[in-house]
Structures are given as structure tokens and as C-alpha cells.
Amino acid sequence: MDRPPSSATGSRPRRPAAAPESTSPAALRLQWLAEALMIVGLLGLQPSLMLSWLAIGLTVLAGLKLLEAKRLAERRLAGLLQLVCAGVLGALQSDLGPSLLQGVAVVLALAGLLALEAGQGADWRLLLRRSLQVLVGALPVALALFVLMPRLAPFAPLSDLSRGGARMGLSENLAPGSIASLAANGEAAARVSFEGNQPPDPADRYWRVLVHDRFDGESWHTSPTRPPSEAGVTPAAAEPGSGQAQQLWVAEASGLEAVPWDGAALPLGRELRINGRGELLHGGRSSQRRLYGLRDNQGRADGWQRLPPQARDGTLPSGTNPQLEALGRIWRAAGPPAARLAVAETWFRSRPFRYNRSPGTLPAHAPLDAFLFDRQEGFCGHYASAFSALMRAAGVPARVVSGYQGGTWVQPLAGAGYLDLRQDNAHAWSEVWVDSEGWRRVDPTTWIAAARGGGLSASPDRGAVGWLKQQWWALDLAWGRWWLGFDREGQEALLQRLLGDHRNLVGMVVLAAVSVGLGVSVGVLGWLRRRPKGDPPRRELERALVALARRGLVPEAGETLGGFRARLEQSEPELGALLRALADPYQLWRYGAGARPPREARQLGTSLRRHRRRLERVLRRRLQRRPTA
């Protein structure tokens, strides 16, 4: 050596090569990928919801933070923002597609956080393995908490964050005269599957949603407030959770409290309520997809169908449609309500009415007169509206019901079939009060020749794309049932089944489940971390060396296995012999000629294990002896 003693004499002191806070490029790439997925997820949001803006804000914030982040702490913060944002997105969109997107984004964001900590040397495969290990390790705890942790009721019944934002589809005001043309809209409205995979008869596929009982001469409204006596006629038999659901509905976000149903079944679950008009009200968020079950009522119709009409069910503002009122007055003489109904049907059938989805708007003054006696063409809203008004003029209580009719039966490759209702299936019909039987459904549109044209029966999706779409919808339905189905009530039922009368123990059970889950994860990850690498013989050798190292018997730097063994034989003959029994067959096998089949490796591993155990026993004995010596 002919150099000055320090490594740093010649040049001035060198700074450490990398700035201490610099992070790996893998982390940055992962975080940007997660950010991109978030932005894609934002595209499906409804801008009218306040919560959407929270999600958008969080995403933008995370993006800006990523852009300007120089230090580790800032990059971490961006990762956390992304996670929270994914959670908020999950609250807004729980369909299968967005859920998958959010799931991937969460995994990427977590992998980004892991890469941040692992330093610059981490390679992709290692990173992926580590991410999976950590994620899978956290799953047992998360699962235990998710399934068992009792859920709280919402803090406020009506959340301003989630209300509002009516979607297209049905509306509480029905004014057919102001609609020039019905837009074709194939968006999903609801899907329903039936027990026994048997859809009802096509003629009975009327799915009611809203009842319009107030008429002002032009349009029909849903009366906003109902007297308390009328509110809620949910039959006592429909206790929450009692019985098996025979119809499972998934209704898309509509902005309405009322959800589609067949008008006859019994609701299952606390959130559902039938009001006096026969609307099924769902307490959940109208801006989100809702899942509910109905139970058959054995054909009985003793609920809302039997509630006598209110005064407003017969109210017709006089003078708004004079011709219509005059015609109604003539029909009053026809006899009982059922007879007046028959007269009306005959009248409609005898006139040249035509079905037309684009009839143009009606005049603001006496619109129904213009429709009935002048234009004589229109769509379901026109007919239901005009017929109900005529019935009221004839002294029969009547109202307009809007909902869906028909639907496409889809039988996917796997799983239960379902009836697919689209916004195209939206329909309006009438209900009239007949003293002997209650409210009777009358659909005046069916009296018109070539009713609803081809749109009624045609499947909205054809061809391979349509088929794929249907399969996806089926998957989506199954996901919705599975994912949305586990709500507070589902959990209550599960806890009831698991704990029975010992509900007070739920806290202990949660704690025990979390501890066990955590213990298992920590144990497995700890074992994975310490597990020696390589084939079985190599593992046994490593373990033996570790056992020796615990007693301070360590190979010196640069010492070969043979050298170490020889040194050990001199100082500790007993241990040296044992190590020879391990090391010699290993070296023969490792460095000998020929292939090394895995079976041989296993056999050698087994024999080496015996030697290793003997070595460990000797070491233990010596340790016990030493304190007394």
C-alpha cells in the first residue's frame, strides 16, 4: 500500500451519492398509475352530488401533491389521499366495473407506498410479492371487522351529501302534453330475479313505481304529503328478515324514494315501506343502486288495493278540458263504475287512435281535449292521462300510475336468469276504483292498435356485443346481490345465527377474531421472512449454521465451509464431527457431477435434518451445562 491512509485524501469530501429523501422511480410510476385509474373512475360520477365533488377534489389534490412532491412525506400523503379517494368513489359507485377499477387503484396505491419505503434497490418482482404478502396479511383482520363489527345507523337520516341529482327516467310530474317526443333510452332501470327462475306472464309484467293522484287540468302530480293515517300500511306479517325473498330486485339510482315492484308482494326488510297509494318506498339512498327482496303474498290483495279513494282521487278542475268533461258527464248515466269503464273502452277502441312516440306538444289550453278529439295520437302517458281524467269526469275515482312494463328475460351462461328493465320500458297506466274489488289496473294503451310499436317486445341488445353485455349484467347482478346484500340487516341476521342469545358477547368475539387473524398473519409473515432460501439440503445447512451462530460459533470473513468445519473440529471436536456429518454429504451432493433431481434433494434434506437436530440437541445440552460449570 503506497497510498495515504484515508480513502478521501485526494479529493474533497464526497457527499453521500443519493440525497437521503430520494425515492424509487418504481414508486412514482405506481402512484401515477393509481392516479390515472382514479381519474377514469371519476368519469362515471354524477356532478350534481356533493360527494362527487369531494371525490373529484381529493383526486385533484392527490395529483397536485404527486406533481410537486419532492420529499418522502409528501409522496406518502399523496398515496393516502388516493386511498381515501378510492373509498369515497366506492361509496358513489358500487357496480361491478367501478368496483374492480377502485380495487386495482387501491392495490396500486398500496404498492406505491410500499415501494416508497423499500428504497431504490427494490425490483418489480420483489415489490409485487411484498405487496401481495402485506395485502393478504391484512385481509383476515379486515374480513373479521367487516363481517362481525356491528354497524352503526347513519348519523342523520337524510344525507344532504347523497340526496338530489334525479336521474333520467320516471318523474313525479307527468305532463305528456309538454313532451314532443320520447327519447329512446336503453339505460338500465332495474333487474329482478325470481325464485324458481320463473318470470311472471308477459301480460302481468307491470312494475309500479309512482302514483300520480293530483290533476290540475294539464299534468298529473304525486301529492307530496300524506295524512298520517295513510302513511305506511306495511302488513304486520312482513317482519324484517322473515321468510325467504322470492323476488330479488336491484334498482338503479333514480333519485326517487319509490322503487319498482309488482304491487302484490310483501316487502322484506326494515328499509322498505308501502304507502297508502301502493308505492314501495325504500329508505336507502336514491342516488345509489338499491337492493331489496320481496316475498309472495299468496295472491291476496288486502293492503293498499283496498284503501278507499281520497277526495283528491276524484277531483277534476272544471273548465280546463270542457269537451272531456262533457263526455264524462254523458258516461255517468251508463250505470255502475264497471259499466262506465266498459263504455270508455268501447269508445277508445272505436276511435282512430294511433300510438306515436313523437306526437309533438299539445296546446297549453285544454291539452287533453286537443288529444282526444283532434290529434288522436300519442304514447302511453297521453292515453293514461286522458283516460284517468275521463273517468274522474264520469264520477269514478281514478289515478295515473307510472312505472315499467315488460322487460327482457335474460338467461346468462351461469347463475340465475333475470328480467332486465330499461328506461325504454317506462310506461304509464291507470287505476280506477271499483267498489267491489278495490283499485283496478286499466291500461288504455293496450286498446290502441299496434300499441307501442316494435319497442315493446324488442330486446335492446342484439348480436355478440349484446350477448356479452347481458353476461356482464348477470355478473354485475350477482356482484350487486353479494356486495350490496351484506348490509346492516344481513349482518344482524348473521350475528343472530352465530351468537343467538349471547349478543352481548359480540365485542369479545370481534376482539378475538381480530387477534386470531392478526396472529396468523404475523406468524406466517414472520416465518416467510426467516425461512432460509434454497433447496432442502441447503436449508438444513443454513439452519445448522444459524444454530451454531447463536452460540457464537461463526465462520470468519472469507472462511470456507470446509475451513470452518476444520477449525471447529480443533476447538470443539464433538460439534465439529456433527458439522462434518452435515457438510460433507452436502458438498458431495452440491459439487458432485451429474444432475440433482428434486427427489434426491428431498431425501438428502431428510437425512441432513436428523444431523441438524442432533447438533441442536448437543448445543442445547451444552447451554444447560454451562451456567453450572
Next chain:
Amino acid sequence: MNFGKTQQGETLSLGMRNLYIVPTRFGLLWLAGIGLLQVVAIQLESNGPLWLSFLMLGLFLLSLHLTHFNLEGLEVRCGEPAPGFAGDTLAYPLRLRCRGRCEGLRLRLGAGEPDRARSLVPGEHLLTLPWMPPERGRQRPGKLRLLTTAPLGLFVCWSRWDPPVAQLVIPAPRRGPVGRAPAPADPQERAGASSLHDQGGDLWQDLKPHRPEDGAGRLAWKLLAQGRGAHTKRFVAPRAEAPLLTPAAGIPLERALEHLSAAILRLHGEGARYGLVLGASTIPPGRGPSHRDRCLEALALAPRSL
């Protein structure tokens, strides 16, 4: 995080008793994020955020153990530090033995900047850490802090240790006058040495006419260029010229030692013989790396006042 008992001893063996672990600020923010997701989930009765919040809670609980795992079972010993100069960044060697994978390990010596994170596979590792010694002498680099926040940065786990092995720090070389101690031998030689010093310290003494076999290395180029003919330098016998270096009088001792450090390096570079006199102790003239190192060590360990 920088508190807790500093461990002592030859070897630091990390385990339950000497590791500290607390949530980081990011960990607390993480908990706040979980809280926010819980509020969203409860208010909107939504499974998505509920599941994510529980997953994040699970990660939080798991990460407590994983962070601890990173340092648990780690054994740290000192390597053999090479001597270095004051004012330079020195490399302090450490031997680490990991029982399992050790992720995101950051080391810091004394008050220096924390090292970048590194991941260590099971086995033996030799690491060197930079540090800046404050002055000459046998210096210990101060407290070593081992710290990790891997895998998620939610917890910080650390331990502190006082590495017992000192590193030799030599006065920084600095050009300047050095003193010559009177040689204890022949006064003739002493006079010759001082006159040499007066002439500018060149180590050759005389000239003689140049012969081809003398070689170009000993040719007096300056004279040749001045047109005074080719001469060969005649070097004095090394033994007679070996200077005994000593701190120059009239300047502070520390500064004088730095000048000596530079002089020793220069003389060593020229292949000359030299000795060192520091107060009562004397290193007789010699040459070669081991002699240089001996002299430099004497400089490093010189008493504060001679």
C-alpha cells in the same frame, strides 16, 4: 425519532428490549383517513368505504409488527476503521448480520444526515457510514441510530447505540512552515542540513558534468535551459540529510501539526527520509508507508501542549 436509552457494548443485538416503536405522523394521518372513510361508510351505508377502512386498519395493525420485524434479530458490530484526515468525510465501517430480510433500514452516525433506505437480505453485510470528525485524535463517531419505517411508513422503529471502536483522525494536511529539530548526531551534518534549508529545501547538493549513463532523471534541466551546459545533480547521502521535523515555533500547535502532516505527506511522496520530534517523543528518520503511518499516528495522538 431520537430518544430512548443508548445501548453500549461491543455488539448490538436488537430485540424487544432495545427497540422502540411509535406511529409516525403519517401513521396518525392514516388513522384520520380511516376515520373519514368510516364516517362516509356509516352515513351512506356503503360497503366500499367500510371495507377499505377496515383493510387500512388491518394494514395499520399488521405494519406495527412488520416494522418491528425489520430490525428484530439484527446484530451490529464495528468493523476496523481506517485512519482518516480531520475535515474530511470519513467512512466508518459496520458489520451487520440479519437473520431475516431487513427492509428500509436507515442508519445515521452522530448528527449527520440519515442514510438512504436500504434493504438487506439475510446474512452478513459490511456497510460504511460517512461522518465528519470534529478534531484529530482517536475519535468515536457518536451515537449510531438505526431506523426503519418500512413497509408502509406508518410506524417508526429505532434503536440507538454507541459504537465502541474509535477511528484515528490525523490533522488535516495544510501547507506551511515546519520546524527542524537539531539532529543529535554530527554538528557538521546539522550545518549542512540547515544550509540546505536556506537554499530552498532542494534535496540535491552539488553538480557535476553530465554523463550519458547518469540518465535524464538527474539532469539539471534548468541549467541546461539557461545555456550553462549539461550537469548532473549530485544528491547528498540520504542519512546525512534526513530532517527531523518538529512543530514550527511561533504558530499555534494545532496549525503546526497540520503543517507537519502536509510535510510528511510531501516527503513521503518524494521518497525521502524524515523523522519526527514531538516534545519528548522522537521517531527516528525512516521512509516507507509504515513509517509514514507511524508519524501520522503520532501527529494524531500528540498531546494538546508539548
